[in-house]
Amino acid sequence: MKITLTFDNGPDPDTSPQVLEVLRRHGILSTFFVLGSKASTTEGRLLVDRIAADDHWVGNHTWSHRTPLGELDPEASLDELARTHVVLQGLGIEERLFRPFGRAGQIGTHLLNAAVVGWLQAQAYSCVLWNCVPGDWRDPEGWCARGIDEVRTRPWSVVVLHDLPTGAMRHLDAFITQLTALGAEFVQTFPAECVPIDSGRIVLPLSGYVADGQGEIDRT
Secondary structure (H helix, E strand, C coil), X not given: CEEEEEEECCCCCCHHHHHHHHHHHHCCCCEXXXXXXXXXXXXXXXXXXXXXXXXXXXXXXXXXXXXXXXXXXXXXXXXXXXXXXXXXXXXXXXXXXXXCCCCCCCCCCCCECHHHHHHHHHCCCEECCCCECCCCCCCCCCHHHHHHHHHCXXXXXXXXXXXXXXXXXXXXXXXXXXXXXXXXXXXXXXXHHHCCEECCEECCCCCCCEHHHCCCCCCC
């Protein structure tokens, strides 16, 4: 049983350091998909530096996280990506990882549009999806047990958690400890089925992720 832990919607000055400490204690490397609006602040820049210094990967999770990109017009959706890209490049982040806003972890054609796909291709980004969303943001006390039950149903889970000040990450240590006792292997990489675009190359059909039925556009 492999598990890839990921953290969305940060960085947060109170919660991100707590998450980093737990991960360090367990020797786990993760990916933090950050919001450009948060990473661009003075405090946010320092947190991104700290995340990267601990050898975690840092990914682009849009600028504002308000509307799924597939529901925006091309100009607005590209602005969400490009502004965050500029911030991360300015911080020396080498990884080109992108996670779309799914609205409560939903997978569907609201995730991307044709302009976004073209931009990810041109910038050699990988699009990283997920297959386990325990709902820590809406159930800070109950997500841990639900997450453990879910990851046991598949050989490799990409778990979406959030370094937000909800109190949910108080249970991160227990979550990891219980999974370790079950024999879980924590890895930083992602299963192929969760990466439909790999370093700018479309490697899986995009019809289920792209608005307006434009999922098979320009695979080169």
